Amino acid sequence: MTSPAPHDGPAHPEHAPRGLLTLALATLIAAAAIGFIGGAFRWCLQQAITLRADLVEWAHGVPVGWLVPVAVAALGGLIGRLIVKGSPRSSGSGIQDVEAVWRGEKELPGPSIVPGKFVGGLASIGTGMVLGREGPTVHMGSTLGSEAGRLLRVSTADRKLLYTTLGGAGLAVAFNAPIGGAMFALEEVTKSFRLRIVLLTLMATAVAVACSRVVLGDSPDFAVPAIPTPGIETLWVFALFGVLTGLVGVLYNRVVMRMLYTADGMRRLSPVARATLIGAIVGALLYVDPNLVGGGDSLTQDLITGMSLSVWGLLGFFAVRFLMGPLSYAAGTPGGLFAPLLALGALWGALVHSVAGPLLGEVADSRLPLALVGMTALFAATVRAPVTGIVLIVEMTAITSLTVPMLAACACAVLTATLLRSAPIYDSLRERMLNARAASPGAAGP
Structure with missing residues (x-):
């Protein structure tokens, strides 16, 4: 039985003004x-x-x-x-x-x-x-x-x-x-x-x-041109997109955890050798195209500013980064999941726009709305913190015209992931970490 989290009960002496100061x-x-x-x-x-x-x-x-x-x-x-x-x-x-x-x-x-x-x-x-x-x-x-x-x-x-x-x-x-x-x-x-x-x-x-x-300095992380507010008649597009993104988020979480457990089972390869090997794979992809690896900020900015990629190009970038994010995390070196997840969401939105453009009505005019909404919806589906995802993207882009589509897509993405009984990624990672600690005291995993 775990001890309760810190709370705000009034009886504690440090809740007095001096303690608060x-x-x-x-x-x-x-x-x-x-x-x-x-x-x-x-x-x-x-x-x-x-x-x-x-x-x-x-x-x-x-x-x-x-x-x-x-x-x-x-x-x-x-x-x-x-x-x-x-x-x-x-x-x-x-x-x-x-x-x-x-x-x-x-x-x-x-x-x-x-x-x-x-x-x-x-x-x-x-x-x-x-x-x-x-x-x-x-x-x-x-x-x-x-x-x-x-x-x-x-x-x-x-x-x-x-x-x-x-x-x-x-x-x-x-x-x-x-x-x-x-x-x-x-x-x-x-x-x-x-x-x-x-x-x-x-x-x-x-x-x-x-x-x-x-x-x-003080400037948004991404330079985004003004985006007209989508009409209410397009909400169904973003809602359906949210459902599809929820499915992608569920799959991504499973791939992350599968990569980690596979790495755990590689007894013949030491953690240091494994991280070195994964680094070498990253370096080979880096030579092919720097946007295939790394945190993904430059790729996201390129997508926002009109980077010309065919459907197959977008699919290739999406597939490689979909696998390389979990593989890099399995190396166990310091680093998080958020930033690559945002780039993957932007790729996903651009890919859906390229494939289904003729069916999207007004939304087909630009890939920007789906790319930005994809960042929030994929984050919401994997982390299960939709408000945080929306606020992050609004602050990182200084764009507020997509808040209603973001809300619709995030709600549907979270609903889909929840109905499929997919645990939020940090719940799964915390459970794995605690299990590893119980099995081997002093051990810590990514």
Whole structure:
């Protein structure tokens, strides 16, 4: 039987004004820290992506140049997994770890998470793994929150609260989306809108994003042209699209978990060798086309700005990234699932538009609506946090004209996934993590 999550009961002495002020001070310290550290992490990743593209361009001009990106990406996988060997809880996404701590299923980790996620995430994501930057920033933010609480000597329950709320700040920094980060902490992790939790979460995301903008500037992650608001007569298109996206989300979750359990069963190949091999595969695809791998931001931006791809081209990109995301995650290096999932959703929307355009009426005029709605609906189907998904995309694109279609598609995607009894991806990952811990104390999985 697990202990209950931290709560807001009025009898606790630290719920008095003085205790709340101490928590607020810890929140401000940790939020500023994750704002600057998370901003630096994103800046380093941007430089790594630029260097990666230059390296691939150079490799195409030299004999046997394909070996260069293969070697670099394999090295990234190797370094990322070696770091995890020294700091096991740095593996994979930190989101299921944050949820497990909040639910009382795991204890708070030590501060080694911060350098482990920063360096390991930079090594694996920067060299091309199909992983998201939000996993490291969420986990770094959570750990900084817990450490700030320890510094100010708050109770263990309140350190867990800081561990949770600062995770939302980490997500906000990852996507320059303060409201989305707050919604993530409230809707996905705590599943609570109690005043004390809301207050600390809003403080954390506001300060963290303000500090990160000192490093990164303030502009939406994606530059999107104005989109006319679709007419009410098109809602059936988005609803049906949501149902189909729900099916894709269910399949994607199953592939992620199948890849992980298959990797667990590969006893003859050490985790370090496995990560190195997966890195080499990523490097080979990187040589073919950089958009086949990586977090996917540049691919999403290209799709938004009119990248010309045939139906077969879109299908090829979708199929490769559909498999490479789970395969990269199975490497066990630091990195998350969100960012690649958004790129996959954009590809899915563009693909449906290309295949079924003549049947879509007004929606067929541009692939943008389905691409953006696809990002939210696939996120909703896999994570089961539809409001967070919608807010994230609205903040990342500064587009509000698609909110009604997004609501319709997300509702249908979540309904479909729920009726098919598909567990939310982070529930499945948390269960796997806890089972691995029970089978081998001290073990941690992605």
